[in-house]
Amino acid sequence: MGGTLAAGIIAPIVGFVIHPWLKETVYGIEDFINIGKLDDFPIGIPKKMTVTSSKMDAWNIFEGLVIGSLWVIRHEDNSLNVFSTNCPHLGCGIDWGTEENMFLCPCHGGVFDKSGKKVAGPSSRGLYSFETKIENSNILVSCKKV
Amino acid sequence: MANKLSEWIENRTGLNNLLKKALNEPVRGGAKWYYIFGSGLVFLFVIQAVTGIVMSSFYSPSSTAAWGSVYYIQEKTSFGWFIRGLHHFGSSAMIILAIVHMFQVFIFGAYKKPRELNWISGVILLIFLMGFGLTGYLLPWDQKGYWATQVATNIIGTIPVVGDYIKILHQGGSDYGNFTLTRFYTLHVFVLPISLLFFLFIHIALFRKHGVTPYWKLSEETLRTRIDPFWPNQVFMDIVFAIGMYAALAGWVFWNGGAELQAPADPASNYLARPEWYFLFLFELLKYCQGKFLIVGTVIIPSLALIFLFVLPFIDRSELRWPSKRIPFFAAVFSGLAAAIALTTTTIVHDNRDIHIVHQREDAEKQADRAKKLAANGIPPAGGLAIFLNDPLTLGEKIFNESCNGCHMVKGKGGDSGPDFTNFGSREWVSELLKNPKDNKYFKDSGAMPPVKVPDESLRDMTEFLLSKSGSLTNKNDESIERGKELVLKGNCVICHPIGDKEEKKVAPNLTDYLSETWLKEFIKNPGDIKFYGTRNNMPGFSDKLNDKELDALIQYLFSLSKDRLLVSENENNEVYTSGQSFFYTKLKLKTILDSFVCLR
16 A cells, blocks of 8 residues: 555656656757858868857757857868767867877876877867868758767 | 865864854754744755856846746756746745744844844845745746736835835836836845845844743743753754755645746736735725825834834833733734734735736736747747747737727627627537527627527537537537537528528528637628628628738637637647637646756656
8 A cells, every 4th residue: 555655756856857858848958050161260270160050958058058069170171070079088178289299188288189089198089070061162960960 | 085175174274163052052942843944044045146146047137028037947957947947936934934034023022132133134134025025026028027027116105205215216217218227136135135135144143142041831930941952953954944845835836837927028018906915905005095095004004013113122121021921012913913914814804806917917928828839839039028029819809809899898898789799609609609598698678589499509519500610619519519500500490590601692691610710710800791690680790900911810819719729839739729828828838847857867
């Protein structure tokens, strides 16, 4: 009898608490986000860009919200490498070392080259990269797929 | 292995021993159904605590986020509406049960020596319960909570000398804002629960020390010989009661589709402030304590009632528990209860009979439904109220109030030189117009049209036909439209009114597409046009005063006045709902319930 009562109380509570497993709570980020004109990016030198997008965060709708930043490297053939600014080890923000010509993580000494490959440090992989496309000379980045 | 583990734990904690001691508590006179209320209250408190804790993982206590987070709990989560409903109605159940418990204790004389402190700690717990109700009411930051709590904090302000200081401290500043919510939240989820637990511990410890107070008629012999342990008989009764209460509570939540959530708090509105039902008697009392006597209702009477409860064990010092030996105290306590019931009933009856209050409630419900509809597309960071900024209905209502309400009354409010727009454009409104255009509700003596003298059924058919081209009529009846067409086109109407050709002009308004969006737009722009009222027109034209967006918004609002019109929602699902919306909302609640089950599956 007590078990039935407990089950009747616990079942809806569990259903409520696991809501983030059942439904997306943060969504609505644009598929491809414009981060600027191709000509604005110097060839061979990584440039850090702030990314803004509309976004649904639980009950709120945001327009032009800063959702993160990216390292963008334009190559001579106008192809692009776009990397996450977070270290794949534990998520610290990574910097571009001008003298070292490498991406450096200040937390645990992670080092990554221009193509995002791990050179040194504890990370088990290279930098996270994003899918890009160019339309009308604008660089569009998909921040959804890493 | 399990035995060894159990022994290991027992050696270090003494848990089994403690449990045995608790379950073997002697119940003098045997287990009885009238001892179930205290444990019932503990059960409800656990429900409140658990539902409150899980809701706090979704809730955000700020003036810009509170309404949105409660909306999210209510409408977007699985079972959120049920959990919130349990918490909301559970608080009422606790108040009812606390009062029943208090009266059982009073009638049994269980406050008498040596149980004085048990009674006092119980009164303190009752005050805490009311504190929970008061602080929790504001947390959704909706119209209902906002305005009711305004009254409560203003009551605090009436306390002589220190009132204003306490009020400012309580609301976190001179006006309502973020700090009001953070303070009420802190009180509701930290201060009150911790305080309540502390006094509950004392209350139960004292109860264990002194034991139950048996029925006064039981003889000493029975009490000596009939002693049950708490387990299993009394526990069984307590669990049966808990199951019954939970079933009733869950049923009530289902029946109501969860707790109500009104539109976001709007400090500029004139919302009808009413507290939760268990504070209504105090609210009503204030109507009788006006001017300099306000303090009698806000401070003196409530304080005297509380002081009476606190000192009761010390003024009723006789050891006799028979009610017939305690008549003055029974008279005092039951007159207090009767007065509270009478005051509560007076408010409820008055509110249900006052047509302005009924209309205000209808409007509030409509606004709440609208708010939920708009919030489905996301709430701007500026807060719940910002959802109305780009809402055509809200803009339309504003324009109506500023430009039309001076002549056109709605639900008893506004001028009466033009037709009354209550339920404007509905079947009822049009058929009554046909029946008697000179009625006070319509054109009065300025009406040139004679009444349409046909049987009621024919009148309904004519109305159906006239409104059939308005483009937004619910439940159209094609047969009725055909019959109406016959009556209108072959009857006297077309002698004065052109119908069929939009540009045709006669002595009375052209009724082609009568009350449709286009018809209304053209009419509002220039009612003096020859195809409408021509030289007999008294209404100003709005072609220069309203732009297209404003005109569209005004028409949306006019459509919303009729219970027979459809509004096409702006969201991508393109759901359609009536301006009355109750059916839609019921469907929505049902959908939420079904969604919850789908999600669980």
